[in-house]
Amino acid sequence: MRVTRLDRSARTYIAGHRGLVGGAVLRHFQDAGFTSLFTRSSSELDLRDAAAVEAFFAAEKPATVVMAAAKVGGILANRTYPADFISDNLRMQVNVLDAAARHGATNLLFLGSSCIYPKFAEQPIREDSLLTGPLEETNDAYAIAKISGVLQVQALRRQYGVHYISAMPTNLYGPGDNFHPTNSHVLPGLIRRFHEAKQNDAPSVTVWGTGTPRREFLHVDDLARACLFLLENYDAPEPINVGIGSDLSIGELAELVADVVGYRGELQFDSSKPDGTPRKLLDVSKLHDLGWRDEIPLRQGVEQTYAWYLEQVKAGSVRAA
Template sequence: MTLHDSSKVYRPLSKDARIYIAGHRGLVGGAIWRHLEEEGFSNLIGATSSELDLRDRQATLEFFTKNKPEVVIDAAAKVGGIHANNTYPADFLSDNLLIQVNIMDAANAIGVDRLLFLGSSCIYPKFAEQPIREDSLLTGELEPTNDAYAIAKIAGIMQVQASRRQYGRTWISAMPTNLYGPGDNFHPDNSHVLPALLRRFHEAKEQNAPEVVIWGSGTPRREFLYVDDLAHACLYLLENYDSAETINVGVGEDISIRELAELVAKTVGYSGYIVQDTSKPDGTPRKLLDVSRLTNLGWKAEMSLEQGIAATYEWFLSHQDKLRAK
């Protein structure tokens, strides 16, 4: 589904523009908020989940009507790793559909012209040709362990495209690869692979455990993007990209889960054995994004994986007292 209406543009955002960041307390939204503040944006709008339940259609519309954002960044989502997605598919589908439909309908209702919807690389087919180009979307079956979440995100892309056609909006969507960094979810059951490994190896080191068991064969390959790099990309895209076609955001390199586990163990200082539990699912064999379109626009990630893991572990150590209760 290639839609060729893209050209490099430069439309700087006003530093005093009212910018609503949905999910501003999460991993992604928090990083975007920090970056925009650092760049001098002075009129950021946010609401915690206790202040605004984005699944509530009327409450969302009232929030938009009252705050009148000029730019919307949708970083709000119910997210989780392979275990959570596989265990609660109905929740992942329903909650994410409600959140994004309510945000975009409210944005259309008050005439928001600039919106960025953030999806996930899981939207692409399980066996898509590697690296995965944007035009691979809807060309094959999805990975069954997270297909419900993927369908919700695909619907979000469609709503962006539909709003461009029907209302003439300059809305865009971007598909980040696997994200990690400060503010990540380190829950032992519901986190993504990298923070889950960091916590597991840290606790194994503390307990002098002789081995750490990780899911699957260790052979699947994944790409990891430091969340602060994504935040930089979001502002860059809002100012330099205008197309109905979604655009990939990643680093263009991947690593096997086994290699990732070894790198995390090294960072943490764990020297025991790493054991593969091959009875557990692997998920998609490989998921590397083709980021050539973004590179050609003039943006690329800066943080190396080794540096990013070290920075994330440092954040984890300084926040672990709060994390232990989760």
Template sequence: MSSEDSENLGDIRDQVQFTPQPLNRTAPFYVAGHRGLVGSAIWRRLEEDGFTDLHGRSSSELDLKDRDAVFAFFAETRPRYVVLAAAKVGGILANSTYPVDFLSDNLRIQVNVLDAALEYRVDRLLFLGSSCIYPRMAPQPITEDSLLTGHLEPTNDAYAIAKIAGILHIQAVRRQYGLPWISAMPTNLYGPGDNFSPTGSHVLPALIRRYDEAARSGAASVTNWGTGSPRREFLHVDDMAAACLHLLEHYDGPTQVNVGTGSDVTISEIAETIARVVGFGGETQWDSSKPDGTPQKLLDVSLLADAGWSAGITLEAGLRSTVQWYRDNLESLRQ
């Protein structure tokens, strides 16, 4: 293919001509999933930044899997901006046990919200995915162009496929309708509002709960899944919220944007830090018969840096505030 053909193909694949600019603080803004970990942080950030017409519905008020209900909601509220943070999420155990649920529920949520947003011509939309979209053995740190270049991690492939479909949906809207919608792929997130359920949580909140309960009970040891050797990157959800608003106001393009810190730690190291923060002085053991998941998952955040944003909350500070939130809200947490 000649360079001229490549340029023409690029023109065909993206029809957006848009210059990012500050969002109108008085325009209707819908945060899908506004009570979840990411959505609630985005809601807080938008309130702090002076947005006055925020819209959100709990799952009991609006089932995003119900297409007619979603379209009726958009007809009523006519949002100018949308962040799609709603999703069915879980850790290795949940993803491995219920792959149909993770694929079906997330596809329906995404298609309904994105189709309704298209029907009512939402000006700016941010779709949030996950770093699990990238191949299991992708070169580290993972760049955005690693997408669809290899096999996925089998323990969460169904969820990943749903999120990949969302990215392509955004790109298709840009190509066919010329709307400046974008996607962001966060690394492992944590913070206030996380899911600390023993069976449904991700690794960091699961470790916080396990070590805190061990410290309270005076247990001599804690046993974690795997070997502790995989490396993971963690981003505080308040940083993620700040990145989302920054991207909406400063970035446009068909490529999904990695959102992370650019550094990682082993699961063993994060376990040691959590044990210290919660005051657990016992022994940590590892059950190597349980899966480790992807050996390493570190995002290349060069594109995010080029857009003018970098993380500001250190892991130690973020963990201390998250542990405090967990303890303050222990009685009302999801079980």
């Protein structure tokens, strides 16, 4: 392990800055005093285009790279577009990581996902559970792409001796999330569903699945803090988990979101819809041993996220009920 303070004046590239994670990382790095941050939108730079990425890195030569760009979605999106999820993510990762190594980036953080771990991994899930069992079939294409990113980081470390690392966040949420009615993740999806039910005085809200799977949720601003912390305090080939170390059932989450939103109707569960992995709690002892802890409690984070959602509805950025 190494402890090194990143040069706040060095050129630092945040890939995926318009997404939930990349946006939070950009905000945190700005607050932390980085003065040479730069980004590109997907319309300015298609990370799936190898030639374009090569030219970009040759011209910009970032010293530090945070790879937060990814094609992401919930269970329905992953089941419907598995070819897109594996192809787009593989191409983006290979292009960015290889170009970073070729053009002298000295620090890189690759962000994966807790879905890389086996469906029935021992709980809480340790980092060494990777590649020890079959994946959850509803998002295996995305998971394989992210596993490939982890292995690419390890390969680049072995071949070039670079200080590249990979981190595996748990389920994320917060301002900037995707509230699409069908392609969102569970927490923003519940916020939208309960808000619209409240607006329409709906007597009940149907939640996908049985409500029994357990999930861990980390506020994206906490993840952003962890990203900088790891770049300065972690240097090993193995991925490191980022989470809070506790979980709750989807049913309990639904009740919490309904309470925050102020929806008083009935909750119904549609068991014909997939539950996904029964439980996905990360072992974060390695991260805790380094000295990092989350700071934003779940209810406070949900309240903050709902307030942000209401602002977007008012501004017309999200279609109201």
